[in-house]
Amino acid sequence: MGNNKDLLLAHSAMERVALVESVNVMLTPQFYTLKKEALPVKYAYQAKKIAPSLFEGLLEEGGNYNYMVTKEEDTWAFIAYDIDSITVFLESKGITLEKVSKIFFAQQALSSFSSPLALNEKEALVALDDTVVVVPRIALGNEEEPSLVFDSSFTPKRGVTLQGSSSSVLTQKQALSLAAVFMLFAGMFVFEGSRYGGENESAGAELESLYESYPAFQSSYTRQGIVDKYRTIDTKERKKRDAIKAFSGMIFKGVTLTSLHTDEKGFQAQFSCASADVAKRVKELAKKAHYNTAKVKGSTDLRIEGTL
Amino acid sequence: MSWKRYQNELIALGAFVVMLGAYAYKHNQVTSQAKEVQRVQNSLGEIKEVIALKKVWANKKTTKKIVALQTLIPASKVKWSKKSKKVTATYTGLSSNELNKLTTKILNLPVEVRLLDIKKTGSTYNVEFKCKW
Numbered sequence: 001m002g003n004n005k006d007l008l009l010a011h012s013a014m015e016r017v018a019l020v021e022s023v024n025v026m027l028t029p030q031f032y033t034l035k036k037e038a039l040p041v042k043y044a045y046q047a048k049k050i051a052p053s054l055f056e057g058l059l060e061e062g063g064n065y066n067y068m069v070t071k072e073e074d075t076w077a078f079i080a081y082d083i084d085s086i087t088v089f090l091e092s093k094g095i096t097l098e099k100v101s102k103i104f105f106a107q108q109a110l111s112s113f114s115s116p117l118a119l120n121e122k123e124a125l126v127a128l129d130d131t132v133v134v135v136p137r138i139a140l141g142n143e144e145e146p147s148l149v150f151d152s153s154f155t156p157k158r159g160v161t162l163q164g165s166s167s168s169v170l171t172q173k174q175a176l177s178l179a180a181v182f183m184l185f186a187g188m189f190v191f192e193g194s195r196y197g198g199e200n201e202s203a204g205a206e207l208e209s210l211y212e213s214y215p216a217f218q219s220s221y222t223r224q225g226i227v228d229k230y231r232t233i234d235t236k237e238r239k240k241r242d243a244i245k246a247f248s249g250m251i252f253k254g255v256t257l258t259s260l261h262t263d264e265k266g267f268q269a270q271f272s273c274a275s276a277d278v279a280k281r282v283k284e285l286a287k288k289a290h291y292n293t294a295k296v297k298g299s300t301d302l303r304i305e306g307t308l
Numbered sequence: 309m310s311w312k313r314y315q316n317e318l319i320a321l322g323a324f325v326v327m328l329g330a331y332a333y334k335h336n337q338v339t340s341q342a343k344e345v346q347r348v349q350n351s352l353g354e355i356k357e358v359i360a361l362k363k364v365w366a367n368k369k370t371t372k373k374i375v376a377l378q379t380l381i382p383a384s385k386v387k388w389s390k391k392s393k394k395v396t397a398t399y400t401g402l403s404s405n406e407l408n409k410l411t412t413k414i415l416n417l418p419v420e421v422r423l424l425d426i427k428k429t430g431s432t433y434n435v436e437f438k439c440k441w
Contacts, residue, residue, distance in 0.1 A: 260426040
């Protein structure tokens with residue numbers, strides 16, 4: 001990753017640069033301390049754990065050191081670097097953090113240093129005893145004239161990503177922990193959400209079986225039309241029958257039904273009452289049933305009516 | 309501003325957004341499921357109501373049952389006319405007992421009463437009845 005970017009060689013005597021695109025940066029040994037040890041460990045992470053103890057007394061006090069460990073045949077190569085001082089140096093040369101994709105160390109590209117690489121008129125990078133070092137050009141023999149051209153082919157596979165820790169509120173560990181918690185909740189929500197899809201099957205199956213038996217009812221418009229039609233009939237007819245039943249209940253000793261009329265708009269009944277008391281009782285029954293009552297002039301007869 | 313400077317925050321934020329999306333998905337599923345349940349229940353209720361209403365008011369056996377309104381009363385007192393699913397009947401000189409039996413029968417038949425007109429004449433009753441089903 002990041003190998004398609006330009007590789008910039010950073011050394012203490014470099015000129016200030018103006019970058020438009022982000023670049024990878026390779027640091028010369030001026031910015032890191034290298035130590036090689038043959039350790040009985042199998043994995044890099046195990047070696048990395050003991051890296052701080054290996055550099056005890058070798059590094060300047062007060063530095064914010066990080067470590068990189070690489071395997072070189074029989075030995076482990078430990079690189080200690082102070083990310084703060086590297087950052088300060090790069091920014092002093094116009095290489096702001098946001099323009100740095102990855103940082104590499106010259107030692108990582110050991111195999112690429114087949115011949116000396118000139119840093120400036122006085123210094124060169126050479127590989128001596130499997131270690132990349134900065135040497136005065138004066139120390140190089142005539143046959144060792146710097147001839148190497150530095151380009152992105154020097155880019156190693158692994159690099160250090162500058163995380164801009166100075167402006168970041170969260171450390172990578174915190175961010176990953178938070179992300180893990182969020183993703184866990186996300187998984188739970190998705191799982192719960194997907195479970196809701198499978199419920200209510202019994203009601204759906206019952207509905208389907210009814211649709212099969214009554215295909216005409218599949219359309220809600222059709223259903224509504226039929227429901228409206230029969231609901232109206234049902235309501236009206238029940239009212240008519242309730243009225244007739246209520247009128248039947250008003251017939252007792254001293255009361256005679258003289259007429260009853262029921263049609264599609266309403267109903268009306270007339271009772272002949274033997275006395276005013278009987279008429280009063282009938283009237284009370286009619287009021288209880290919420291019907292309108294009217295006395296027939298010149299008699300104790302009572303007319304009761306209602307609408308549908 | 310480079311996103312790399314806020315890489316950690318972006319990772320957490322991205323996961324948070326994914327979580328929000330998942331929550332929205334769950335919420336949407338729950339809501340749509342509730343709506344679907346409601347829709348199915350409504351449809352079921354509606355269909356059952358339609359079936360029940362049709363069973364009462366569009367019963368094919370009503371045509372046979374309606375004949376009872378003619379046979380219940382002596383033929384001499386009945387003038388009966390039936391066309392398709394409509395009946396017009398006129399009853400004359402019914403006693404209280406006969407009127408009682410007739411109205412009870414009418415009330416128990418699932419027909420639309422278009423007209424029920426009862427008039428007392430002396431000690432007997434005359435009835436005009438129209439219905440359809």
